[in-house]
Amino acid sequence: MKRILVLILATFLFPMPLSSLATELSFNFQARSPALTVIRGRAVCLDSAGKEVGSAFGCPGTSSAFGFASKDGRLYKFLPADTMTPLFTDNRVRQRELQITARLHSGDQLEIIKVQSVKEGKLYDIHYYCDVCSITAYVPGLCPCCRNELEFRETPP
Secondary structure, three states, X not given: OHHHXXXXXXXXXXXXXXXXXXXXXXXXXXXXXXXXEEEEEEEEEEOOOXXXXXXXXXXXXXXXXXXXXXXXXXXXXXXXXXXXXXXXXXXXXHOOOEEXXXXXXXXXXXXXXXXXXXXXXXXXXXXXXXXXXXEEEOOOOEOOOOOOEOEEEEEOO
């Protein structure tokens, strides 16, 4: 907030071309944005301590915390506010090898951008679809329109 105020004051006191200001703002923004990463592995259930529990076929108890176990053995957690993690409540998704495109935050926390399944070396987009309403969603559940169960689909990108 302080930098923005300084930039606004500097703009009025020491005018500079807009292109220079845009470059400066872009540079500062890029320095703070988390790195984009692509990871292959499997979604896993986590206990309250953040340790892997359960199996691809089910999470023990009422676990709603999920992580991502990469092929190289690293365990990532998802940001608590990530709206894409309900995707992993579906056992079919946890049973598949996945490729996740995400922003990597500190503490090995991922913010999901895209989840794809890997079949025979090929990528497939995962989504849920309502044939009645032609609505696509990225988490399982009921259609927001007709309230029918959304159909699980995997399609080539």
